[in-house]
Amino acid sequence: MTEPTTSEEFGPEEVGLALRNHGMHLEGLRYPVTPIGMHYLLIHFDVPLLDPATYELPISGRVRNPLRLTLDDVKARPAVTVPVAMECSGNGRAHLSPRPVSAPWREEAVGCAEWTGTPLRPILEEAGVLDDAVEILFSGHDRGIDDGVEHDYERSLTLEEAMREEVLLVWGMNGMALPPQHGSPLRLIVPDWYGMASVKWLKSIAAVSEPFTGIQQAAKYRYKSSANDPGVPITRKKPHALMVPPGIPDYLSRKRYAPSGLVHVEGRAWSGFGPVERVEFSADGGRTWDDTKLDEPLGTHAWVRWSHEWDAGEPGEYELCVRATDATGKTQPLNASEAWNLGGYGVNAVQRVPVLVG
Amino acid sequence: MTEPTTSEEFGPEEVGLALRNHGMHLEGLRYPVTPIGMHYLLIHFDVPLLDPATYELPISGRVRNPLRLTLDDVKARPAVTVPVAMECSGNGRAHLSPRPVSAPWREEAVGCAEWTGTPLRPILEEAGVLDDAVEILFSGHDRGIDDGVEHDYERSLTLEEAMREEVLLVWGMNGMALPPQHGSPLRLIVPDWYGMASVKWLKSIAAVSEPFTGIQQAAKYRYKSSANDPGVPITRKKPHALMVPPGIPDYLSRKRYAPSGLVHVEGRAWSGFGPVERVEFSADGGRTWDDTKLDEPLGTHAWVRWSHEWDAGEPGEYELCVRATDATGKTQPLNASEAWNLGGYGVNAVQRVPVLVG
Numbered sequence: 001m002t003e004p005t006t007s008e009e010f011g012p013e014e015v016g017l018a019l020r021n022h023g024m025h026l027e028g029l030r031y032p033v034t035p036i037g038m039h040y041l042l043i044h045f046d047v048p049l050l051d052p053a054t055y056e057l058p059i060s061g062r063v064r065n066p067l068r069l070t071l072d073d074v075k076a077r078p079a080v081t082v083p084v085a086m087e088c089s090g091n092g093r094a095h096l097s098p099r100p101v102s103a104p105w106r107e108e109a110v111g112c113a114e115w116t117g118t119p120l121r122p123i124l125e126e127a128g129v130l131d132d133a134v135e136i137l138f139s140g141h142d143r144g145i146d147d148g149v150e151h152d153y154e155r156s157l158t159l160e161e162a163m164r165e166e167v168l169l170v171w172g173m174n175g176m177a178l179p180p181q182h183g184s185p186l187r188l189i190v191p192d193w194y195g196m197a198s199v200k201w202l203k204s205i206a207a208v209s210e211p212f213t214g215i216q217q218a219a220k221y222r223y224k225s226s227a228n229d230p231g232v233p234i235t236r237k238k239p240h241a242l243m244v245p246p247g248i249p250d251y252l253s254r255k256r257y258a259p260s261g262l263v264h265v266e267g268r269a270w271s272g273f274g275p276v277e278r279v280e281f282s283a284d285g286g287r288t289w290d291d292t293k294l295d296e297p298l299g300t301h302a303w304v305r306w307s308h309e310w311d312a313g314e315p316g317e318y319e320l321c322v323r324a325t326d327a328t329g330k331t332q333p334l335n336a337s338e339a340w341n342l343g344g345y346g347v348n349a350v351q352r353v354p355v356l357v358g
Numbered sequence: 359m360t361e362p363t364t365s366e367e368f369g370p371e372e373v374g375l376a377l378r379n380h381g382m383h384l385e386g387l388r389y390p391v392t393p394i395g396m397h398y399l400l401i402h403f404d405v406p407l408l409d410p411a412t413y414e415l416p417i418s419g420r421v422r423n424p425l426r427l428t429l430d431d432v433k434a435r436p437a438v439t440v441p442v443a444m445e446c447s448g449n450g451r452a453h454l455s456p457r458p459v460s461a462p463w464r465e466e467a468v469g470c471a472e473w474t475g476t477p478l479r480p481i482l483e484e485a486g487v488l489d490d491a492v493e494i495l496f497s498g499h500d501r502g503i504d505d506g507v508e509h510d511y512e513r514s515l516t517l518e519e520a521m522r523e524e525v526l527l528v529w530g531m532n533g534m535a536l537p538p539q540h541g542s543p544l545r546l547i548v549p550d551w552y553g554m555a556s557v558k559w560l561k562s563i564a565a566v567s568e569p570f571t572g573i574q575q576a577a578k579y580r581y582k583s584s585a586n587d588p589g590v591p592i593t594r595k596k597p598h599a600l601m602v603p604p605g606i607p608d609y610l611s612r613k614r615y616a617p618s619g620l621v622h623v624e625g626r627a628w629s630g631f632g633p634v635e636r637v638e639f640s641a642d643g644g645r646t647w648d649d650t651k652l653d654e655p656l657g658t659h660a661w662v663r664w665s666h667e668w669d670a671g672e673p674g675e676y677e678l679c680v681r682a683t684d685a686t687g688k689t690q691p692l693n694a695s696e697a698w699n700l701g702g703y704g705v706n707a708v709q710r711v712p713v714l715v716g
Contacts, residue, residue: 019464019466022395023377028405035538049388101610181393181396252460
């Protein structure tokens with residue numbers, strides 16, 4: 001793994017990842033369901049080219065009745081459509097110093113799509129998972145090299161997590177067939193968790209009798225304090241609120257300019273640990289906070305809209321912040337340094353939007 | 359304007375633009391029509407939120423019968439669906455040294471969508487452009503600041519260019535309603551030109567009696583040799599061929615690894631000056647070239663598929679290149695330095711893909 005950097009400049013590798021891995025335009029927070037093409041993307045390797053007509057998904061390993069499902073087989077099962085807020089666990093990484101060298105996300109690795117699919121649990125029950133199985137392993141068709149290891153992208157879930165009724169095999173997004181870049185023809189959706197669990201371009205599902213130790217499970221996607229620390233697995237999304245930056249931007253710096261007077265601010269908030277109960281807004285860099293108005297959430301696994309009328313008052317420079325707190329009492333740190341970890345995961349520090357009013 | 363930089367590292371502004379302005383994944387060159395969400399995006403300011411139900415487009419200025427069209431009015435007119443290859447004029451900018459500071463594109467600012475809309479010419483004829491009009495000015499709802507100037511994004515076309523039968527007002531993309539980030543509810547499409555001419559989120563169309571001198575016309579989007587050079591306007595797309603990088607990638611460096619033996623390489627090529635007549639492939643960094651197989655183009659304004667079976671032969675490092683030549687004899691420079699200009703526009707140097715075979 002590349003050492004974190006203290007440079008304020010970014011290397012060609014980071015820029016390459018920023019160009020491929022699309023961020024959601026923060027003005028996209030205005031939409032309850034993120035339009036296709038605005039939703040964030042994190043694609044480890046290449047987008048595989050798979051033919052839905054010949055696609056097959058084997059479900060095997062420690063099961064009584066191995067299955068082999070065509071896309072039509074999967075689509076013939078009971079379908080549900082569910083809005084799910086998704087966030088890359090690397091979101092916020094670029095705010096760290098020293099900065100882990102990977103996709104240099106600030107706030108934009110988010111989205112909330114309406115996914116159409118079928119629950120995984122009845123499929124696993126039909127396959128008959130054997131008593132000695134401890135995890136379900138999901139393999140993707142996307143293959144490449146990371147830290148010198150060639151592999152298909154693979155992640156496991158404990159049997160208990162895989163059996164959660166909201167875990168889905170998904171073939172549709174926002175009422176359309178799943179686009180190639182989002183995992184066509186079939187992907188996993190694990191609501192409430194960070195995006196790395198929702199394996200795209202599913203190649204196989206297998207029940208395994210030992211915990212999976214592949215690179216994306218045992219080395220990557222762990223909260224580690226140092227290279228020698230085995231770390232803690234990354235699972236659910238921490239609470240996070242974001243705002244649509246108000247006013248108009250400068251093209252290059254993206255610095256914001258707003259008129260004085262009453263300014264409407266709004267955004268969305270989510271947490272994988274429980275419902276968002278409070279979203280606060282600050283116009284002074286987080287010294288003082290006001291409660292904002294929360295709408296009804298779109299669904300249990302979606303994000304919730306918040307809004308606030310901010311009296312911008314006197315011309316001058318302001319630093320707008322927003323902070324979510326969920327039903328378990330979890331909230332967001334004021335500074336990214338409080339969330340520092342070696343891989344730059346789960347950095348849910350409050351968003352800071354400098355605005356020049358006048 | 360920010361001075362070009364000789365740094366090999368990238369500043370936070372460039373990374374911010376890379377995160378917002380989506381590149382097409384080069385494996386997307388496999389699709390004749392680029393899936394929504396893979397097509398490149400260059401969004402100068404914010405994506406405006408416009409309501410199709412109340413949307414109106416005034417057509418005014420030096421016309422006999424000013425018009426005010428609702429979206430339904432526009433959609434009631436004769437519709438055509440046309441595949442158009444689009445490319446940002448800043449594509450290739452990051453290969454320059456010194457490097458102009460803006461969106462740090464390498465090769466990925468491309469796409470080919472099927473646009474549905476109606477020709478502009480009959481609308482201008484209905485409005486009755488007066489004899490003293492010299493240009494048609496297209497204004498967008500996207501507003502912001504660039505080089506210190508606050509403005510709506512605006513571009514003009516000469517009357518002759520605006521009257522080309524292939525210039526369209528477009529409400530559909532790949533069979534769907536135009537997504538917000540591509541200019542919903544209505545945008546301009548100017549086939550064969552670089553993307554800056556195809557104004558999104560149309561706010562107004564006006565016939566004007568003097569050439570338009572707004573910042574995006576007279577200062578930006580010109581081939582300039584220095585800050586004092588008034589420069590030459592950027593218009594049509596230069597010839598450009600790109601390949602799907604073969605083999606599998608390393609996550610961080612995107613370096614490619616391929617097995618030895620016969621390797622299938624393919625991609626697309628286009629030119630705004632005329633049909634692509636030849637695409638050549640090199641495996642030795644451009645010292646020797648082989649002709650590739652060209653398919654029939656999808657349409658006059660689309661891209662054309664090329665393919666080649668490359669005998670990778672001995673294990674080792676190879677540098678793959680691809681080069682297009684169009685019917686006017688225009689071709690691509692071997693090195694980006696040959697295309698250097700102050701803004702980093704139209705840098706159509708041959709793509710170079712290092713591959714480790716073995």
